[in-house]
Amino acid sequence: PPDFAAVFASRRFFFSSPGLSNSISKSHRPNEEMNPTNGGVVAVKKYSPDPYSDFKKSMEEMIESRRIVDAHGNWDYLHELLSCYLAMNPKHTHGYIVSAFADIVVRLLRSMQWASMMLRRSST
Structure with a gap:
């Protein structure tokens, strides 16, 4: 059987998000900031x-x-x-993606509200 760890490590069959051309060599924009939709993304x-x-x-x-x-x-x-997850996954998964994203955002907003409330209490 193939050594999947070696195949994955070689990145021969895994592609990052599209570059500036259809060339098989990597293309980078100068001073490109890391974000979910550029270099380093591997879809599996x-x-x-x-x-x-x-x-x-x-x-x-x-x-x-x-x-x-x-x-x-x-x-x-x-x-x-969110845009990256939606773009990289088939439509039948979009409901799961949006639900998960919404739950994460609600959790982040709640934790901010809790921290803000605790700060107000400690200052009184």
């Missing part, structure tokens, strides 16, 4: 018995990697993250 097709939980976990990992703890100052990134 997989079966999931619980797509909602898998999408939610994946989005949470992306958000945590950026150390995002509030939604207000990060709407552009969150919107881009």
Whole structure:
């Protein structure tokens, strides 16, 4: 059987988001800022018995990697993250993606409200 770890590590069969051309060599824009839709993205097709939980976990990992703890100052990134998930996945999964995203945003907003309330209490 093939060594899947070696195949994955070689990245020969996994492609990042489209570049500036159809060339097989990598193309980068100068001073490109890391975001969910450019370099470093690897889409892997997989079966999931619980797509909602898998999408939610994946989005949470992306958000945590950026150390995002509030939604207000990060709407552009969150919107881009949602757009990326929708663009990279088939339509039949979009309901799971939007539900997971909405739950994450609500959690971020609630944690901000709780922190704000605690700050007000401690200042009185």
